[in-house]
Structures are given as structure tokens and as C-alpha cells.
Amino acid sequence: QGDDGEKGDPGEEGKLGKVGRMGPKGIKGELGDMGDQGNIGKTGPIGKKGDKGEKGLPGIPGGKGKAGTVCDCGRYRKVVGQLDISVARLKTSMKFVKNVIAGIRETEEKFYYIVQEEKSYRESLTHCRIRGGMLAMPKDEAANTLIADYVAKSGFFRVFIGVNDLEREGQYVFTDNTPLQNYSNWKEGEPSDPYGHEDCVEMLSSGRWNDTECHLTMYFVCEFVKKKK
Numbered sequence: 001q002g003d004d005g006e007k008g009d010p011g012e013e014g015k016l017g018k019v020g021r022m023g024p025k026g027i028k029g030e031l032g033d034m035g036d037q038g039n040i041g042k043t044g045p046i047g048k049k050g051d052k053g054e055k056g057l058p059g060i061p062g063g064k065g066k067a068g069t070v071c072d073c074g075r076y077r078k079v080v081g082q083l084d085i086s087v088a089r090l091k092t093s094m095k096f097v098k099n100v101i102a103g104i105r106e107t108e109e110k111f112y113y114i115v116q117e118e119k120s121y122r123e124s125l126t127h128c129r130i131r132g133g134m135l136a137m138p139k140d141e142a143a144n145t146l147i148a149d150y151v152a153k154s155g156f157f158r159v160f161i162g163v164n165d166l167e168r169e170g171q172y173v174f175t176d177n178t179p180l181q182n183y184s185n186w187k188e189g190e191p192s193d194p195y196g197h198e199d200c201v202e203m204l205s206s207g208r209w210n211d212t213e214c215h216l217t218m219y220f221v222c223e224f225v226k227k228k229k
């Protein structure tokens with residue numbers, strides 16, 4: 001008998017064994033923790049209007065009121081009256097300012113504005129003056145042409161200008177009392193004044209001047225000197 005042979009190579013991996021039997025049932029676990037609170041559900045639809053309730057019992061009558069005092073209404077009426085006047089004045093000023101902005105002509109030195117309110121010569125003078133101006137005095141060709149163009153383009157036929165002979169018959173002056181020495185633009189045949197009644201002057205849309213009666217009412221032109229810078 002020979003010697004033992006060498007140890008052989010390890011054999012191949014054996015096949016997977018059979019599935020074992022199911023283990024025994026485990027012991028029942030403990031009660032789980034309480035779950036988190038659920039989210040708030042959606043708001044339900046608005047319910048129908050309920051039926052009208054029955055009329056309640058009448059309340060207990062209130063106590064007797066204090067004796068009344070005499071209202072000092074006269075004082076308030078006066079205040080309201082004054083307010084009305086102030087508001088009316090403001091409205092007039094606003095209207096004037098709006099119109100001025102809407103339609104005004106200007107030269108280097110002055111603004112000219114046709115006031116579209118029919119007034120007598122004296123009322124026109126006052127109207128221009130209380131607004132810080134004067135009834136327009138066209139003292140040269142340029143000013144006269146500008147005013148005439150303004151009158152014609154506005155579709156008017158005549159306007160009062162600041163020329164009159166109220167002080168001395170036949171001696172026409174501008175309303176600042178300067179004489180018409182350097183410039184005038186009378187319509188031919190004017191000033192005519194047959195009865196001495198035509199002491200005021202209107203400018204026609206042609207730019208020509210015509211003496212007329214001061215009490216007549218018509219539109220007029222105010223001039224405002226520009227503030228020097």
C-alpha cells in the first residue's frame with residue numbers, strides 16, 4: 001500500500017437547502033402611541049336664511065327727557081351765510097383764473113386778457129383793477145395789433161379799451177392819464193361824439209377805435225404788467 005495522496009481541492013458550493021417551517025406566532029405587541037390630530041376640515045356652505053322670528057315684546061318706556069334749551073341758531077345762520085359768500089367769491093376767482101389760463105395774449109412786458117362779461121366802462125375799469133391790472137391801453141401799433149387780433153380771433157366785434165375823455169371833453173387820455181400823444185388808431189370820422197355823450201372808447205375787431213357811451217355794456221380787455229425778474 002502506497003502513501004496517502006495529497007489533499008484534494010475544495011468541492012463546489014452545495015445546493016440551497018429547503019425552506020424551513022414557519023416559526024411560532026409571536027407575542028401580541030403593545031398599544032401604539034396616539035396619532036397626531038387631523039387638519040381642520042373645510043368650512044361648510046352658508047346655511048339658508050332662517051325663518052323670521054316672532055315679534056318681541058314691547059320695551060319698557062324710557063325716562064322723561066331733560067327740558068330743552070333755546071337754539072342759538074342765528075349765530076350759525078350768520079356763519080353759513082358768510083361761508084356762502086366766501087364760496088361764491090372763490091368760484092368767481094376760479095372762473096377768472098381758468099379763463100385767463102385758457103386764453104391770454106402776451107408781449108415781453110404785458111399780458112392781455114379779454115374778460116367775457118358784459119360790463120359798463122366803469123365796471124370794466126374796476127374789474128381789471130381789483131385783479132391787479134388795468135383796462136388795456138394800446139400805446140403802440142404792436143400792442144394795438146395784438147389786441148385787435150385777439151378780439152377778432154375770439155369772434156367779438158367790440159371791446160372797451162382804457163381810453164376816455166371823461167375829465168375834459170375832447171381831450172382823450174389813457175386810463176393812467178397819459179395823453180394819446182404818440183399813438184392812436186381812430187376809425188375814420190371818429191371820435192365823432194355828436195352830443196357829448198360818447199366819452200369812452202371801444203376797439204373794433206379791425207383794431208380801429210370808436211368813441212362810444214360809457215354806460216353801454218360789452219366785453220373788455222385787461223392788461224397786466226409782467227413782474228420784472
Ligand SMILES: *[C@@H]1O[C@H](CO)[C@@H](O)[C@H](O)[C@H]1NC(C)=O
Pocket residue numbers: 178179181182
Ligand atoms: C412818446 O414817445 C417818446 C419817445 O419814445 C417818449 O419819450 C414819451 O414819453 C412818449 N409820450 C407818451 C405820452 O407816452
Ligand SMILES: *[C@@H]1O[C@H](CO)[C@@H](O)[C@H](O)[C@H]1NC(C)=O
Pocket residue numbers: 198204210211212213
Ligand atoms: C361807434 O359808436 C357809436 C356810439 O356807440 C355807434 O353808434 C357806432 O355804430 C359805432 N361805430 C361802429 C363802426 O361800430
